[in-house]
Amino acid sequence: MTKQRVLSGMQPSGLLHLGNLMGALDNWRKLQDQYECYYFIADWHALTTNYADTSNIRAHSREMVIDWLAAGLDPERSVLFQQSLVPEHAVLHVLLSMSTPLPWLERVPTYKEKMDQIQDREMNTYGFLGYPVLQAADILIYKAHFVPVGIDQLPHLELTREICRRFNQLYGEVFPEPQPLMTEYPKLPGTDGRKMSKSYNNCLYLSDNPETITKKVMQMITDPARIRRQDPGNPDICPLFALDRIFAPKEWCDHVNVECRRAGIGCVDDKKELLKHLLAYLKPMQDRRAELAANPQMITEIVQEGSRKARVIAAKTLAEASEAMKL
Ligand code: SF4
Numbered sequence: 081m082t083k084q085r086v087l088s089g090m091q092p093s094g095l096l097h098l099g100n101l102m103g104a105l106d107n108w109r110k111l112q113d114q115y116e117c118y119y120f121i122a123d124w125h126a127l128t129t130n131y132a133d134t135s136n137i138r139a140h141s142r143e144m145v146i147d148w149l150a151a152g153l154d155p156e157r158s159v160l161f162q163q164s165l166v167p168e169h170a171v172l173h174v175l176l177s178m179s180t181p182l183p184w185l186e187r188v189p190t191y192k193e194k195m196d197q198i199q200d201r202e203m204n205t206y207g208f209l210g211y212p213v214l215q216a217a218d219i220l221i222y223k224a225h226f227v228p229v230g231i232d233q234l235p236h237l238e239l240t241r242e243i244c245r246r247f248n249q250l251y252g253e254v255f256p257e258p259q260p261l262m263t264e265y266p267k268l269p270g271t272d273g274r275k276m277s278k279s280y281n282n283c284l285y286l287s288d289n290p291e292t293i294t295k296k297v298m299q300m301i302t303d304p305a306r307i308r309r310q311d312p313g314n315p316d317i318c319p320l321f322a323l324d325r326i327f328a329p330k331e332w333c334d335h336v337n338v339e340c341r342r343a344g345i346g347c348v349d350d351k352k353e354l355l356k357h358l359l360a361y362l363k364p365m366q367d368r369r370a371e372l373a374a375n376p377q378m379i380t381e382i383v384q385e386g387s388r389k390a391r392v393i394a395a396k397t398l399a400e401a402s403e404a405m406k407l
Contacts, residue, residue, distance in 0.1 A: 165387035269319035
């Protein structure tokens with residue numbers, strides 16, 4: 081039986097952290113069992129906000145693929161490719177842009193939000209506004225059945241679906257409407273208690289060695305009201321406990337949940353126990369990562385081969401779209 085197709089991409093914006101692993105990568109890895117998966121390095125998308133400084137895009141792309149493979153993405157089962165090596169995305173983007181009304185793009189919630197957030201660069205660009213059309217092209221060119229999304233990305237996918245419907249109404253049924261594959265991601269706190277994010281400099285990276293992870297966890301913020309060992313703490317508001325819940329066994333979490341509240345356990349004890357489980361969890365990934373990083377040629381070949389495979393599908397769909405438009 082033919083498997084249904086899933087598509088997803090990631091911008092090469094730096095090393096991947098534990099939040100990326102638990103939030104997206106781990107899900108991508110599992111989807112490989114059930115679907116025909118296409119995962120891509122969204123290097124053109126990275127340009128929409130970082131067009132002026134492109135110096136890191138190549139290095140970041142390579143590191144990201146190493147993290148993907150270390151986390152269990154399998155090039156034998158999934159197509160791992162680079163957006164800029166499949167120029168058909170750009171051509172379909174142009175075709176879709178002709179029939180996409182401007183207000184559809186201007187009303188995307190993240191458009192205005194990001195415009196307000198990013199103050200150090202000129203963001204009033206054609207590329208930034210057109211980002212969702214490129215995203216629609218990325219998805220539609222593979223006729224993807226499903227796109228894994230969190231709740232906040234739903235409006236983007238809805239726009240892709242609108243762009244898809246408009247094209248099909250104008251020129252005939254070329255593209256199936258992609259459906260969301262809703263995913264509940266655990267929210268991972270960073271070492272300062274805020275959401276783990278590169279911009280907060282609070283991440284545990286997949287590429288961090290055990291010493292670095294240990295140092296970061298030992299310095300991690302816990303319940304801010306628990307100043308001395310004899311103060312009772314509150315696991316419900318403790319960011320470290322949120323990591324316990326993901327990486328430590330349930331018995332330990334139950335124990336901490338009781339003992340912390342009566343100062344029966346110290347934060348250092350909890351951190352040491354968490355580290356035991358976290359490091360054991362990361363070890364196989366870090367070993368694989370070291371092997372992969374020592375073989376840059378293999379990484380290049382995997383991406384080139386994946387991009388070649390992706391191009392075959394992309395070229396076929398683009399030909400159908402052009403034919404439907406009588407070009
Ligand atoms: S003992 Fe654990 S749960 Fe309690 S405050 Fe310390 S780190 Fe947080």
